[in-house]
Amino acid sequence: MQQNSSTPGTREESTRENGYFVPTVDIYENQKEVVVIAEMPGVGSSGVEVTLEDDVLTIRGTRKEENREARLILQEYETGDYLRRFSVAETIDRERIQATMKNGLLTVILPKAAPARPRRIEVKPG
Amino acid sequence: MAMIRFTERPPFRNPWAEFERIRQGLDELSRNLSREGSSPRGGSVFPPLNIYEDKHSLLIRAELPGVQVEDLDISIEGDTLTLQGQRSHAPAGENISYHRREIQDGTFSRAIALPARIDTDNISARLVDGILTVRLEKADVARSRQITITTE
Numbered sequence: 001m002q003q004n005s006s007t008p009g010t011r012e013e014s015t016r017e018n019g020y021f022v023p024t025v026d027i028y029e030n031q032k033e034v035v036v037i038a039e040m041p042g043v044g045s046s047g048v049e050v051t052l053e054d055d056v057l058t059i060r061g062t063r064k065e066e067n068r069e070a071r072l073i074l075q076e077y078e079t080g081d082y083l084r085r086f087s088v089a090e091t092i093d094r095e096r097i098q099a100t101m102k103n104g105l106l107t108v109i110l111p112k113a114a115p116a117r118p119r120r121i122e123v124k125p126g
Numbered sequence: 127m128a129m130i131r132f133t134e135r136p137p138f139r140n141p142w143a144e145f146e147r148i149r150q151g152l153d154e155l156s157r158n159l160s161r162e163g164s165s166p167r168g169g170s171v172f173p174p175l176n177i178y179e180d181k182h183s184l185l186i187r188a189e190l191p192g193v194q195v196e197d198l199d200i201s202i203e204g205d206t207l208t209l210q211g212q213r214s215h216a217p218a219g220e221n222i223s224y225h226r227r228e229i230q231d232g233t234f235s236r237a238i239a240l241p242a243r244i245d246t247d248n249i250s251a252r253l254v255d256g257i258l259t260v261r262l263e264k265a266d267v268a269r270s271r272q273i274t275i276t277t278e
Contacts, residue, residue: 024228030221037215039229041189041256070178070185073241077174077189104191104256105215 020083023059023106027086034092034110040082041104050099050108057086059106091115172234173209173258177241181270184242184262191256192229200251200260205243207260210235243268 023038036057040048043061051058061082093113100107173188188209190198198211212233243265251260 026215026227026229027225028217028222028227029225030219030223034225035217037229039191039256041191044255066176066187067178070180070183072176073179074175074177076171077176101255103193103253104189 020081021078022084023061023082025084031112033112034088036086036106036108036110038082038084038106038108039104040101040106042079043082043101043104043106045101048099048101048106050097050106052088052092052094052097055088057088057108057110059084059086059108061106171236172230173236175236175238177238179241182264184240184244184264186238186258186260186262188236188258188260189256190253190258193253193256193258195253198253198258202244202246202249205240207238207240207262208235209238209258 023040025039026035026037028035036059038059038061040059040061040063042063047062047064049058049060049062051060059082063079063081066079088110091113093111096111098109173190176187178185178187186207190211190213192215193211193213197213198209201208201210210233214231215229216231240262244262245265248263249260251258253259
């Protein structure tokens with residue numbers, strides 16, 4: 001997970017100099033819900049922010065810097081914030097969205113709204 | 127003296143053309159590398175490590191999102207630290223269709239050659255928020271010592 005891609009999928013810019021990491025995700029769907037799982041190692045449940053605004057689901061994770069007192073002799077990953085956005089279909093029941101953070105994996109459950117029932121409109125003779 | 131007959135002489139070539147061709151090739155190569163750099167994370171080695179060293183200890187950090195403590199095994203043999211484990215986060219439901227599948231499952235194993243002799247009785251490891259931190263104290267022989275310089 002190395003690459004620091006700057007502001008993925010968005011035109012807004014961070015005030016901090018470093019860009020954002022794009023977390024790898026799994027997205028799957030069953031009959032009841034859509035589930036998004038994102039890898040965000042180093043982010044605790046207090047550092048994660050999930051928002052749904054105008055059909056755009058935004059996942060943002062804030063990660064603490066690692067201590068730099070000791071000398072770094074091998075670096076294979078960098079620390080920074082995570083950001084990724086997805087557009088969400090309108091058939092999601094927004095009131096019941098749940099998000100949990102465990103072992104560096106974020107799970108967002110987006111329940112599908114009950115399908116709109118066809119309604120028959122009676123036509124009365126005038 | 128070797129003689130070249132006029133008709134056998136190679137046709138005139140621009141001596142710089144070859145350099146130009148090499149330069150174009152390098153440009154293309156660096157373009158490809160930078161494009162790769164902007165792709166979502168997903169490296170070739172798992173887990174990625176950061177190793178820190180100070181006077182008395184070594185600190186090894188590994189990014190292990192989704193790995194449970196019971197699925198992780200750390201062992202040390204001589205100067206080699208081995209990290210082994212497995213990860214399985216796949217849902218156990220039916221009628222599932224994937225839209226994206228970027229997170230990889232399976233077993234992993236990584237052996238790390240330690241840069242210093244360490245005290246094998248004094249190792250601690252913690253797994254918090256998907257980050258493993260292994261702290262190894264250096265053995266007495268490997269610690270750095272200040273040498274005082276005297277002058278006469």
